[in-house]
Amino acid sequence: MLNYIFFLLILIPVAGYLLERYLEHLNVRMWSDKLPYKLKGICDEKEYRKTQLYYRENLKLSFWSSTLNLAVIIVMLAAGGFALVDNIARSMSVNNIIIALIFFGIIGIASEMINLPFSWYDTFVIEKKFGFNTMTRRTFITDQFKSWFIALMVGVPVLAIVTWIYYKTEKGFWIYAWLLITAFTVFVNFFYSEWIVPLFNKQTPLIDSPLRSKIEAFAAKAGFRLKNIFVIDGSKRSTKANAYFSGFGSKKRIVLYDTLIREMSDEEIVAVLGHEIGHYKKKHVIRNLVSSVLLTGLMLFLFSRIVGNPVLSTALGAEIPGFHIGLIAFGILYSPLSLIIGLFSNYISRRNEFEADRFVKDNYDSRKLASALKLLSVKNLSNMMPHPAYVFFHYSHPPLLARLEKLE
Numbered sequence: 001m002l003n004y005i006f007f008l009l010i011l012i013p014v015a016g017y018l019l020e021r022y023l024e025h026l027n028v029r030m031w032s033d034k035l036p037y038k039l040k041g042i043c044d045e046k047e048y049r050k051t052q053l054y055y056r057e058n059l060k061l062s063f064w065s066s067t068l069n070l071a072v073i074i075v076m077l078a079a080g081g082f083a084l085v086d087n088i089a090r091s092m093s094v095n096n097i098i099i100a101l102i103f104f105g106i107i108g109i110a111s112e113m114i115n116l117p118f119s120w121y122d123t124f125v126i127e128k129k130f131g132f133n134t135m136t137r138r139t140f141i142t143d144q145f146k147s148w149f150i151a152l153m154v155g156v157p158v159l160a161i162v163t164w165i166y167y168k169t170e171k172g173f174w175i176y177a178w179l180l181i182t183a184f185t186v187f188v189n190f191f192y193s194e195w196i197v198p199l200f201n202k203q204t205p206l207i208d209s210p211l212r213s214k215i216e217a218f219a220a221k222a223g224f225r226l227k228n229i230f231v232i233d234g235s236k237r238s239t240k241a242n243a244y245f246s247g248f249g250s251k252k253r254i255v256l257y258d259t260l261i262r263e264m265s266d267e268e269i270v271a272v273l274g275h276e277i278g279h280y281k282k283k284h285v286i287r288n289l290v291s292s293v294l295l296t297g298l299m300l301f302l303f304s305r306i307v308g309n310p311v312l313s314t315a316l317g318a319e320i321p322g323f324h325i326g327l328i329a330f331g332i333l334y335s336p337l338s339l340i341i342g343l344f345s346n347y348i349s350r351r352n353e354f355e356a357d358r359f360v361k362d363n364y365d366s367r368k369l370a371s372a373l374k375l376l377s378v379k380n381l382s383n384m385m386p387h388p389a390y391v392f393f394h395y396s397h398p399p400l401l402a403r404l405e406k407l408e
Helices: 003-031 045-078 081-092 096-129 137-199 210-221 258-265 266-281 284-306 309-317 324-331 335-363 368-377 388-394 400-407
Strands: 202-207 231-232 243-246 251-258
Touching: 003 045, 003 309, 003 324, 003 335, 003 388, 045 081, 081 096, 081 324, 096 137, 096 324, 137 202, 137 243, 137 251, 137 284, 137 324, 210 231, 210 266, 210 400, 231 258, 243 266, 251 258, 251 266, 258 266, 266 284, 266 335, 266 368, 284 324, 284 335, 309 324, 324 335, 335 368, 335 388, 335 400, 368 400
Parallel strands: 231 251
Antiparallel strands: 202 231, 243 251
């Protein structure tokens, strides 16, 4: 049994790595030397070529990043690296909660040190090369420290409480942990834009203007109560444009990137926001939250069934079974099921995107949304002709051409 579990712990990450490389290979095969007929009228030869170059640059970075991470995981498994970290944590404390925090602290810091150079290269080499990056090195560094601070202030207490619950209740802990994480998830959804976003970006109310009047007129027509319309300084970090909807009830708000306002006409912006409002009116937001809560409950239930099994700890080379060691093993073993759930979730998400597009078509102007989608895809150098298999595995949004076909 031990060898079987250890074999799975090695096989699953390797299989995931090979699958990802194959899907990327299929994507590359979709490219052609000349502008495809289907993209004529959307972008020109120069823009199409630039999109290819951008994709290939990101593909190379992804290859080296994922290869290094896979190598680290295999070494940690084969050479007893997780057991070594466990021994270090146990040498520093006898308290199970403190041991878990030290264990994941060491793992987290090591992971950050491995991946930080790739993030730096992506921001200051690739994104800069293609004219996207506007972030200063100082902003990049402060962003990292802020992210670490949030992880400490939020992640550490949640992990500590969940660990404490486990050692107090053992197999029944998943119910209490589920309630805790659900409450935390709902709380974050309510206050993310008010408490977290301001740590990184400045949000200002959209001033009285023709654009605001058009947005409010559409919202009133669609039966959507809207008071909070904000503009975020996305140009502080990138030239890429975006917009999103967040919150519930009185806390719901529409957030526009300042880059979006600069690039689009008022009518195109209203169409984009109409799409976001469509998600709310079709109850996609609340359904996504409910499904996320249910999936978390499923994951915690399965985890509770095996976390205390000494076979998992032994497979990682640890002498003493523990919550933290079991969580590492479970995280790897759960990956195939997570992939299957992800496929279904992406399918539902793509269907929801079509429904939100149709909401704009029924209540505003599909031509304006089509125009906005084309502009965003070209501006952001999106892959406009991905392989269907890659879409099936990874896309939460339908490809541009599929959306245009539905709209037009």
